[in-house]
Amino acid sequence: MALKNSYAIATPLNISIFLILLTIVYLRLRPSEPPKLPQGPKPIVFQTFTPRTLLKYNGQDNSPVYLAVRGKVYDVSSGRNFYGPGGPYENFAGRDATRGLACQSFDEDMxxxxxxxxxxxxxxxxPDQLENLNGWIERFDEKYLIVGKLVPFKKTDFH
Structure with a gap:
C-alpha cells in the first residue's frame, strides 16, 4: 500500500536550493588570489657627486632634492616644502649646505x-657652530636617506 502523502526529496525546488547553497559554499571557500603588494620606490644607487653634478638635484622640474652636509649627500625630497623651490632652505638644494647650516645662515655667501x-x-x-652642525647631521642621518658622497672636482673628471 502506497503512502498518500509521500514527499520526494529530489524536487526541482530542492535541487535548485541545493545548487545555490553549494555555489555559496564554493565561493566562500575557494582560494583567493594572493594580495598584490604596492610597488616600492625605485632603488637609489649610491653615487659620487661633485658640487657641479649635485647642482641639478635642486628640485626644479620635479627633480629629486639632494643636499650635502660634511661630504654626505642626502635625499631630502620628502622635505621638498622646506628644501625645494619656494621653501625656506631652497638655497641649499643641490648644494653643499655645511657652512650655512653650521652658521644658521641662508645667505648666498654661505x-x-x-x-x-x-x-x-x-x-x-x-665650537658653537660645530655643535650646531653636528645637530643638523644627526637630524639628517635619522630622517633622510644618504644617496652618495660629495667629492671635489678633479681635472680628470668628465662632465
Whole structure:
C-alpha cells in the first residue's frame, strides 16, 4: 500500500536550493588570489657627486632634492616644502649646505662659489657652530636617506 502523502526529496525546488547553497559554499571557500603588494620606490644607487653634478638635484622640474652636509649627500625630497623651490632652505638644494647650516645662515655667501674648486673644509668654524652642525647631521642621518658622497672636482673628471 502506497503512502498518500509521500514527499520526494529530489524536487526541482530542492535541487535548485541545493545548487545555490553549494555555489555559496564554493565561493566562500575557494582560494583567493594572493594580495598584490604596492610597488616600492625605485632603488637609489649610491653615487659620487661633485658640487657641479649635485647642482641639478635642486628640485626644479620635479627633480629629486639632494643636499650635502660634511661630504654626505642626502635625499631630502620628502622635505621638498622646506628644501625645494619656494621653501625656506631652497638655497641649499643641490648644494653643499655645511657652512650655512653650521652658521644658521641662508645667505648666498654661505654657498660654494667655485663649483670646480676644493670643498669647504669648514676649519674656521667655532665650537658653537660645530655643535650646531653636528645637530643638523644627526637630524639628517635619522630622517633622510644618504644617496652618495660629495667629492671635489678633479681635472680628470668628465662632465
Amino acid at each position: 654657498l660654494t662659489k667655485d663649483l670646480d674648486g676644493p670643498l669647504d673644509d669648514c676649519a674656521d668654524l667655532s
